[in-house]
Amino acid sequence: MARKNFEPTTEERKKVYQLTASGFTVEDVAKTIYRYGKPISDKTVRKYFRKELETARIESVGAVAARLFKKAIDGDTSAMIFYLKTRGGWKETAINEIKAEVTQTPEKIDLSGLSFDELEQLEKLLDKGNSKANTN
Numbered sequence: 001m002a003r004k005n006f007e008p009t010t011e012e013r014k015k016v017y018q019l020t021a022s023g024f025t026v027e028d029v030a031k032t033i034y035r036y037g038k039p040i041s042d043k044t045v046r047k048y049f050r051k052e053l054e055t056a057r058i059e060s061v062g063a064v065a066a067r068l069f070k071k072a073i074d075g076d077t078s079a080m081i082f083y084l085k086t087r088g089g090w091k092e093t094a095i096n097e098i099k100a101e102v103t104q105t106p107e108k109i110d111l112s113g114l115s116f117d118e119l120e121q122l123e124k125l126l127d128k129g130n131s132k133a134n135t136n
Helices: 010-021 026-030 042-048 050-073 077-086 116-135
Strands: none
Touching: 010 026, 010 050, 026 042, 042 050, 050 077
Protein backbone atom coordinates (compact mmCIF):
# COMPACT_ATOMS: atom_id res chain seq x y z
CA MET A 1 0.00 0.00 0.00
CA ALA A 2 1.45 3.33 -1.05
CA ARG A 3 1.91 6.17 1.40
CA LYS A 4 0.02 9.42 0.96
CA ASN A 5 1.97 12.43 -0.26
CA PHE A 6 3.53 14.44 2.53
CA GLU A 7 1.43 17.48 3.41
CA PRO A 8 3.02 19.81 6.03
CA THR A 9 0.80 21.18 8.76
CA THR A 10 0.83 24.83 9.87
CA GLU A 11 2.35 23.73 13.17
CA GLU A 12 5.17 21.88 11.38
CA ARG A 13 5.85 24.93 9.19
CA LYS A 14 6.16 27.12 12.31
CA LYS A 15 8.44 24.56 13.95
CA VAL A 16 10.75 24.38 10.90
CA TYR A 17 10.84 28.18 10.69
CA GLN A 18 11.69 28.61 14.39
CA LEU A 19 14.37 25.92 14.43
CA THR A 20 15.97 27.22 11.23
CA ALA A 21 15.87 30.80 12.53
CA SER A 22 17.62 29.59 15.68
CA GLY A 23 20.44 28.11 13.62
CA PHE A 24 19.61 24.41 13.55
CA THR A 25 20.62 22.39 10.49
CA VAL A 26 18.20 20.71 8.09
CA GLU A 27 19.37 17.38 9.51
CA ASP A 28 18.44 18.47 13.04
CA VAL A 29 15.09 19.85 11.90
CA ALA A 30 14.24 16.58 10.13
CA LYS A 31 14.71 14.68 13.38
CA THR A 32 11.91 16.68 15.03
CA ILE A 33 9.10 15.96 12.54
CA TYR A 34 7.58 12.50 12.64
CA ARG A 35 5.39 10.62 10.19
CA TYR A 36 4.39 7.00 10.66
CA GLY A 37 6.38 6.90 13.89
CA LYS A 38 9.69 7.86 12.24
CA PRO A 39 11.43 11.18 11.60
CA ILE A 40 11.16 12.48 8.06
CA SER A 41 14.22 12.68 5.83
CA ASP A 42 16.41 15.71 5.13
CA LYS A 43 15.26 15.48 1.52
CA THR A 44 11.61 15.76 2.58
CA VAL A 45 12.38 18.83 4.70
CA ARG A 46 14.17 20.49 1.78
CA LYS A 47 11.34 19.64 -0.62
CA TYR A 48 8.30 20.65 1.46
CA PHE A 49 9.71 23.41 3.68
CA ARG A 50 11.78 25.30 1.09
CA LYS A 51 10.23 28.70 1.89
CA GLU A 52 10.83 28.34 5.63
CA LEU A 53 14.42 27.22 5.10
CA GLU A 54 15.13 30.13 2.72
CA THR A 55 13.60 32.93 4.77
CA ALA A 56 13.95 32.02 8.46
CA ARG A 57 17.66 32.76 8.88
CA ILE A 58 17.49 35.97 6.83
CA GLU A 59 14.53 37.29 8.78
CA SER A 60 15.93 36.35 12.20
CA VAL A 61 19.34 37.91 11.49
CA GLY A 62 17.53 40.97 10.15
CA ALA A 63 15.46 41.29 13.32
CA VAL A 64 18.53 41.06 15.57
CA ALA A 65 20.46 43.48 13.35
CA ALA A 66 17.60 45.97 13.54
CA ARG A 67 17.61 45.83 17.35
CA LEU A 68 21.39 46.20 17.47
CA PHE A 69 21.21 49.18 15.13
CA LYS A 70 18.49 50.81 17.26
CA LYS A 71 20.58 50.31 20.42
CA ALA A 72 23.60 51.84 18.69
CA ILE A 73 21.57 54.84 17.50
CA ASP A 74 20.14 55.27 21.01
CA GLY A 75 23.68 55.57 22.42
CA ASP A 76 24.54 52.08 23.69
CA THR A 77 28.34 52.28 23.55
CA SER A 78 28.90 48.52 23.28
CA ALA A 79 26.42 48.27 20.43
CA MET A 80 28.05 51.23 18.70
CA ILE A 81 31.52 49.69 18.94
CA PHE A 82 30.32 46.28 17.78
CA TYR A 83 28.42 47.76 14.86
CA LEU A 84 31.33 49.90 13.71
CA LYS A 85 33.78 46.99 13.94
CA THR A 86 31.56 44.53 12.06
CA ARG A 87 29.79 46.80 9.59
CA GLY A 88 31.86 49.98 9.52
CA GLY A 89 35.28 48.49 8.94
CA TRP A 90 36.74 49.84 12.18
CA LYS A 91 39.37 47.87 14.06
CA GLU A 92 41.51 48.13 17.12
CA THR A 93 45.23 47.95 16.72
CA ALA A 94 47.70 47.30 19.46
CA ILE A 95 51.17 48.76 19.47
CA ASN A 96 53.67 46.68 21.37
CA GLU A 97 56.95 48.24 22.38
CA ILE A 98 59.87 45.97 23.04
CA LYS A 99 62.63 47.28 25.23
CA ALA A 100 65.73 45.23 25.79
CA GLU A 101 69.14 45.85 27.16
CA VAL A 102 71.94 44.95 24.84
CA THR A 103 74.70 43.08 26.59
CA GLN A 104 77.79 41.59 25.13
CA THR A 105 77.98 37.84 25.02
CA PRO A 106 80.99 35.76 24.22
CA GLU A 107 81.12 34.52 20.65
CA LYS A 108 81.67 30.91 21.71
CA ILE A 109 80.72 29.09 24.87
CA ASP A 110 82.42 25.82 25.66
CA LEU A 111 79.78 23.35 26.84
CA SER A 112 81.90 20.25 26.44
CA GLY A 113 82.42 19.91 30.18
CA LEU A 114 78.69 19.65 30.94
CA SER A 115 76.93 16.35 31.51
CA PHE A 116 73.88 15.28 29.49
CA ASP A 117 71.56 16.16 32.42
CA GLU A 118 73.17 19.59 32.77
CA LEU A 119 72.74 20.21 29.05
CA GLU A 120 69.04 19.26 29.28
CA GLN A 121 68.57 21.66 32.21
CA LEU A 122 70.27 24.44 30.26
CA GLU A 123 68.06 23.75 27.25
CA LYS A 124 64.93 23.99 29.43
CA LEU A 125 66.11 27.29 30.91
CA LEU A 126 66.79 28.68 27.44
CA ASP A 127 63.37 27.53 26.19
CA LYS A 128 61.70 29.09 29.23
CA GLY A 129 63.53 32.37 28.65
CA ASN A 130 62.57 32.38 24.96
CA SER A 131 58.90 31.75 25.72
CA LYS A 132 58.84 34.64 28.21
CA ALA A 133 60.54 36.92 25.70
CA ASN A 134 57.92 36.01 23.07
CA THR A 135 54.97 36.80 25.33
CA ASN A 136 56.22 40.21 26.49
